Amino acid sequence: MADKTTDEIKYRILRYLDITGFTVFDPIVRLCFGEEPKKQVESIAKFLIVPIIFVAICVGVWWKVAPEHKTKSGEVPTPDVVFESAVINDTFSKREKMKESDFLLVGSEREETLAEVEKAIVENDVLVVEYKAKLAKHEADYEAKLEEQLSPLQANLAKLKAKNKELAAELKAASAVEAEKFENGNGSKEGLLAALRAETEFKDASRIDEGIIKDKIDAIRSEKYKPMEEARLDLSAANNEAQFLSKRVDFLTRANRSMKVEVAKEKLEASLAKLDDATTAKAALSESKKVIRQEDSITRLEEQKYASAMTVYMQIKRSLFTVFIGFLVAAAIAIPVGVLCGLSKIAMACLTPIISIFKPVSPVVWLLIFQIVVGAFFPDPESHPFFLLMNKLPFIGSLGVNPALIFSACTVAMCAVWPALVNTALGVSSIDQDHINVARVLRLGFWDRLTKIIIPSALPLVFAGLRISLGVGWMVLIAAEALSSSDGLGKFVWDEYQNGSSFSFANILYACFVVGIIGFLLDRMMIILQRFVSFDGGETSL
């Protein structure tokens, strides 16, 4: 019996792998269950180990080649730097989350957290001092080492320079002698020219000689001293931490929401007391105006949200939302129109010129067109009812729907509509004649024909089209966001490119991987969906 259940588990796992398209891991599962170990090991070696080695080689080449290429934004970052940028982005987002929770904390919890943070500050200060000392020591070491390496070279250089100067003076004197000969009337052209040539030749040669030594000195100076670099990084991390902690203290005290409300309430009470004491009509009026204003500000404060800086995760969320909106719009247009084109040759003939002309148009052009055309619908987006409504919705509101998002989504939809449309039309028009005959014999009505025969038979191709559409949409979105400054991964890349800090290049590469991985996951999702809905996908039920 036990065998039977383990078999069941095995086949269930295998089926999950099949459905998600990760059949590469098949042999590992089989090996774990002890099925033909030799064969499994062989196929793991062939299809898992070899590819992993290949990828490792690629990463290795990257690691080796990247530092060789100097750009205006510094060296091309190596994999570890890119990984570090991922970590930094992650830390940043965690800190934002923490600040937000600090901002919202109330009562005793706030006080406890404040105590913790203050303790952490003390600890961190100790670290800062320690790192500073370490850095100072390493700097001194470095200076000493530099001095040790440089002093002989510099001495050599000075010697060489002195010697060259001497010789140059001698040659100059020789030239002068040749020139004076003209005054005496016995000058020779050849003699003077030769002397002058010798002088300049010597000058060039001595410059080169000096240059060699200078280059050596420069190379030594630019050599990085690892311990010092590390100490510097440590110190800057600790400094960052200190800054963050002081910000937290801020959010736990002065900038904390409940504290702000309290302060406002105190003010309100004072005003109320003043109102009680008021004796003149004018004073009463002005005080009660103040009271009303303060009451308003209290309600506003109570609902205030933490204004978080854009973290990369928020950008991802917004990008995904935008791409899905665009994709859904594209599907909603492409499927009905595609079915129509597949059914009617006339419709196909009408749409063919439109499809052929607009399909190759660049997303950038679409974005600009949409900015003008769609932008005309909301000249004043701040107060437009659509955006007001959108930003009140629970999840969508937090993403900050704005015109830029709409333009990006429209661009995605415009570019993603074509593959789905063409594939749907193809799927519908290439339906099996036998199935049509069945429908004819049964005299099925148009609706039954559509829902029972045409659409199910076209579904695999429809989904193949949708899959391509989503891929195209995701690709287009990044460009559209970069260009329209709609918050998202595209803008993240663009901002990094514009801002040019020491980490931006690494951040761009990090974003490149994030975009790639998300695109891959979206594609996988579509494959799974396709397998669930289409009849030819074999076993579809889990």
Add this chain to the structure above:
Amino acid sequence: MNKDKHLVISQLVKAYPNPFGPDVRVVDGFDMTIKQGEVIAVIGHSGCGKSTVLTMVAGLNPISEGGIFLGGKEIEGPGPDRAVVFQAPCLLPWQTSYQNVYMGVNQTYAHVSKKERKQITEYALSSVGLADSMHKYPREMSGGMQQRVGIARAIALKPKVLLLDEPFGRLDSLTRMELQDVILDILDKQKITTMIITHDPDEAIFMSDRICMMTNGPGAKVGEIMEIDFERPRSREEILETDQFYEYRRRLLQFLDDCEHEKEERKKSKIV
């Protein structure tokens, strides 16, 4: 209504336009009258136009000249009164066998209750021996089982004529025999007028009351009609033991042979 003239095929012609000459008349003057409840086999060499005749009767293929009358009325387009079993099972792969049959039942029995429609569907499936596989998808069934579903779908419609277009052409001989028995059994019980296209002489003799032998195309027509005088219900073993069977078979093969000769003669004369 005349029971002897249940299905009348009169001077049927199928012509395809030929851009470089006169129209190609694939079938030219096919004449046949079928009694109610009769089983007719149409036999001939492949490409002679047997299937063309059947698809015209089914209404899937437009008629060039002549007419087809079912129960005294000229047919017009395809319809469920002329159910077809195609050579390929033609099941909808996204539906179970039950759903495949139910779709037709649902369409033709619009006036009866849902429960009755369900019963009709289940009865049709069990009469072809698929009571246990009602909720399987086509891909989970063998070719023979799929063809059984196709048969169930056709007979569930209670058609006036059942049209079988080489229904066993793609099956192995064992399955073929099984299915022949299944169909004979149903025909004996339900007395459905049937037209079966085949190129297998044994099958034609075993299943039909009359065999219509078609001449070779183009210009194919009825060459000879042979009555088969076996009692129904028939049993394969008994029939195979009679001398009569072999006589029928000899005549059939002789006819087919002659047709082939004639074709070769024609070819030769053309070359000369």
